[in-house]
Amino acid sequence: MTTTAIAPAAGATEPRPGRGLSARLHGAAGALRRSPRMLVGLIILLFFVLLAVFGPLFIHNPNALGTEVLGRPSAKYWLGTTQEGQNVLYQVIAATGPTLEVGFVAGGISTVLSLLIGVGGAFIGGISDEALNLFTNVILVIPVMPLVIVISAYVQAKSLLPTIIIIAFTGWAGTARVLRALALSMRSRDYILAARVSGERPWRIVVVELLPNMTAFIVSGFIFTVIFAILTQAGLAFLGLGNTNLLSWGNMLYWAQADQALTSGAWWWFAPPGLCIALLGTGLSLVNFGLDEVLNPRLRSVRPVGGRTKARRQAAGSP
Amino acid sequence: MSVLQVQDLTVDFAQRRGPKFRAVDHVSFELVAGETLALVGESGSGKSTIARALARLLRPTGGELLLHGRPVGHRGRKLRDYRREVQMVFQDPFASLNPAYTVGHHLRRPLRIYGHPRKGLEEVVEALLTSVNMVPATSFVSKFPHELSGGQRQRVAIARALATQPGVILADEPVSMLDVSIRLEILNLLDGLKRDRDLALLYITHDLATARYFSTQIMVMYRGEIVERGPADSVILRPAHPYTQLLEASVPGERTPHRLDELAPVRGAGGTNVILAAERAEATAATGCRFRRRCPHAMDVCSTHPVEQDLGDGHLVRCWLHDPKVREKSGDRAAPQQSAPSGA
Structure with missing residues (x-):
């Protein structure tokens, strides 16, 4: 979706200008009112963040083995138990944190990379820009999943860190292209030229004059990469790459698959982590769509009621 | 200074x-x-x-x-x-x-x-x-x-x-x-x-x-070149270059010194609009006077690059019409310098 966001960015959607703090908050509230998608997305996101932060306080050891094996959801085990008698609910809650960690840390690193390579290249220009752009395009066309699989197979992972780094270094290219295009269009704006005439140093022009006007697109790219990171991590874990003993939703799916939960019909084992991944992805996507709506009025699904009916009446009145 | x-x-x-x-x-x-x-x-x-x-x-x-x-x-x-x-x-x-x-x-x-x-x-x-x-x-x-x-x-x-x-x-x-x-x-x-x-x-x-x-x-x-320069009043009241005259004539108003069709033969051979055709052909006039494709006074000499002529009082114009030799040859009839009513 980030690619759709770039088209109107050329001129129509001058990023919303900043104001005082209270006005900013007011603006944010207005944006939420205009975009119910964003609101729903943020609620989903908030739910998982709270679950990751406070959930572990209310549960016992998620890896503790129990006597009830492959138990259906019951009053004692809300989401049933695994082949080893572990509480699925506890596992889902304990896995939220690491999953979010992978998503947001990898998303953060790759956003920084895409800023450095995309915006940096656009501003340096010349040969280095050509080289960086070529590099970006190469990364972009390499099929990421096989690459990640190959790298993960080589790296002996004890923690989630190698996975995070691998994802971060493969997931920046799309955002880098978008940000580069945006920076190219913005570097010739008059206020950037005016800053140059004032004698402002190049790095300051980028950081102080340019980036604040690109915030929405950077955030959008970040969210996009977070989704990518979470899905990639789940995929890798499902294939048994990386440390399978760490708890994450992907690893839960791996163990469910390895212990034939799918063939034995123990849906309560694989459905919750799968649904969590889907729900979190949905939430993040909704936030992204919402951002898009706020930036690009033409995409708004809810139009002012009065204007719409009026327009219809006019359309009906004049064949 | x-x-x-x-x-x-x-x-x-x-x-x-x-x-x-x-x-x-x-x-x-x-x-x-x-x-x-x-x-x-x-x-x-x-x-x-x-x-x-x-x-x-x-x-x-x-x-x-x-x-x-x-x-x-x-x-x-x-x-x-x-x-x-x-x-x-x-x-x-x-x-x-x-x-x-x-x-x-x-x-x-x-x-x-x-x-x-x-x-x-x-x-x-x-x-x-x-x-x-x-x-x-x-x-x-x-x-x-x-x-x-x-x-x-x-x-x-x-x-x-x-x-x-x-x-x-x-x-x-x-x-x-x-x-x-x-x-x-x-x-x-x-x-x-x-x-x-x-x-x-x-x-x-x-x-x-x-x-x-x-x-x-x-x-x-005009096209990357200074074609005329001088004291403000002199350039505006006594435009010497045909392009300046064209600019001048394009300003609507009572004191407009001359009509556009007077300035340039708008219809050329076969009814083509000379000015429009010239504008399209513009890019090709790389040598000589760059304005000659649009100029109503274009002459053979215009295919060579004109030099700046001093009209006195720091008023300079880059046009062959004001070159003494060219003026002599053409019997001084072409020079449009004094066409403005308020001209000297």
Whole structure:
């Protein structure tokens, strides 16, 4: 979706200008009112963040083995138990944190990379820009999943860190292209030229004059990469790459698959982590769509009621 | 006293296909303290390119700039010193202020860059706003560009240009994006500042009337070349170059010196519109006089490049019609110099 966001960015959607703090908050509230998608997305996101932060306080050891094996959801085990008698609910809650960690840390690193390579290249220009752009395009066309699989197979992972780094270094290219295009269009704006005439140093022009006007697109790219990171991590874990003993939703799916939960019909084992991944992805996507709506009025699904009916009446009145 | 001398300024732009495009071709002039030099010409004639080259926003292909008689450096300390001395006001006040920052930010930055201490900064910012008639200054400091009108924005842009206490201001069509009702105000402001601060002003415009009213000298540009220059009144009242006459004739009004169809045979052989056809063929007139395809007085000699002729009083024109030898040969009938009714 980030690619759709770039088209109107050329001129129509001058990023919303900043104001005082209270006005900013007011603006944010207005944006939420205009975009119910964003609101729903943020609620989903908030739910998982709270679950990751406070959930572990209310549960016992998620890896503790129990006597009830492959138990259906019951009053004692809300989401049933695994082949080893572990509480699925506890596992889902304990896995939220690491999953979010992978998503947001990898998303953060790759956003920084895409800023450095995309915006940096656009501003340096010349040969280095050509080289960086070529590099970006190469990364972009390499099929990421096989690459990640190959790298993960080589790296002996004890923690989630190698996975995070691998994802971060493969997931920046799309955002880098978008940000580069945006920076190219913005570097010739008059206020950037005016800053140059004032004698402002190049790095300051980028950081102080340019980036604040690109915030929405950077955030959008970040969210996009977070989704990518979470899905990639789940995929890798499902294939048994990386440390399978760490708890994450992907690893839960791996163990469910390895212990034939799918063939034995123990849906309560694989459905919750799968649904969590889907729900979190949905939430993040909704936030992204919402951002898009706020930036690009033409995409708004809810139009002012009065204007719409009026327009219809006019359309009906004049064949 | 000449502040900035421009010698043989040439700017080429690389084209995807074909040879380089010469946007500015060996242009020389100088900006004098306390005087306004107007640069007029149609879109694409290279006016803004000159401003951008002088503001060091693009690197000229050739030529030299002398600031107070000294050559200008391209980078580092020397470039900063130059930037401090030569400031620019952009055409579009809606684009030249960063939407993310307040008026105060725009004025504080140039001050800070050139080492103004934090102490006393606000006073200077307010003084700058007052000097562009934005009073009370305190009420504007924390405003964002979108809260200001076009005229107010342009005032802020002017104040920003003044912040470094420059000797030269390049005004690239400073009022063309503004409401007609406030154009004069802004131009008067610039004129007043020029007088108070002894600024050398380069005023780029389409508008011949304001060019005459506000400037000491006028240069007329066509396809990267200065075709005519001289004292403002002389150029406007006694235009010597056919292109200047065309510009002059295009201004609607009672005192319009001649009719367009009088100036140029609009219908050519076979009923073709000569002017339109010429405009389309324009790019090919790379040698000789660049205006000859559109010129009603075009002669054989025009395929060679004309040299500047002095008409006296510092009024120079780059046209063969005013070459003594050519005039002799053609029996002096072609020279259109005196066609204006108020002419000498």
